[in-house]
Amino acid sequence: MIVTHRIAHAIADGEVTVAYRRWRRPAVKEGQEFHTVAGVVRIDTVNTVNDPLTAADAREAGYSSLAELTATFRDTPGAFLFRIGLSWKGPDPREQLAANTDLTREDAEELDRRLAGLDRQIPWTHHVLSRLAEEPGLVAGRLAGELDIDKESLKRRIRHLKALGLTISLTSGYRLSPRGEAYRDLQR
Known part of the structure; x- marks a missing residue:
């Protein structure tokens, strides 16, 4: 609703x-x-x-x-x-999760597993996270065009990233959460 x-x-x-x-x-x-x-x-x-x-x-x-x-x-x-x-x-408990930057190696490995599951049919998660790191506020329509995924489907997919505490929805577009930034830092 x-x-x-x-x-x-x-x-x-x-x-x-x-x-x-x-x-x-x-x-x-x-x-x-x-x-x-x-x-x-x-x-x-x-x-x-x-x-x-x-x-x-x-x-x-x-x-x-x-x-x-x-x-x-x-x-x-x-x-x-x-x-x-x-x-x-x-x-919203997702806000507290998104603010948590204290990620252990085990936390990062669990996120890796979860993202791999989301990428099973079409790889998209790391592209979205990378693009949001580069351009906070990026909208689903532009991201969808880059991935050849329809906009509404991508919005539903990005909700999974939000549930993992990795992204934050803006009035228009998305950005990485502090947790998302910490996860990306561990990936380097």
């Missing part, structure tokens, strides 16, 4: 506790967690909405008016309206 930067921070601050989405079937499950710019958010409830939404519902979801909220809904034929209860779980 995707939320805007503003809504993510409002969830973290406890100001927003629900979201509304129009889907044919629920795209999330109770207990599921997802990462946002403000940290990890938990899906507490997922319920079909049968009654008309109100201005109070819109405010609870972080919107100033019902019109502002309903403007975010996709016009999907056969879709139902769902009310998703949300809570902030805490900071």
Whole structure:
């Protein structure tokens, strides 16, 4: 589930506790967690909405008016309206991992194994890490062209590097994390 930067921070601050989405079937499950710019958010409830939404519902979801909220809904034929209860779980643990530069030789060897697994079908990880070291802020579209991988597929792949603490997503593009830089230093 995707939320805007503003809504993510409002969830973290406890100001927003629900979201509304129009889907044919629920795209999330109770207990599921997802990462946002403000940290990890938990899906507490997922319920079909049968009654008309109100201005109070819109405010609870972080919107100033019902019109502002309903403007975010996709016009999907056969879709139902769902009310998703949300809570902030805490900071994104990937940020702490990304900041950790105390890599042992064993840590580097484990990263080598993990990257080799990601490169099984198409070698791409070291190229991406090298290019981000050379040009912080490089966007997926340019990287994808260099690798002959479609942009959306590369974005999904780069999320694996982020999960390993090696990259950081910027508003536009990516850069190496301090951990990513330390890993590259050990490779030399």
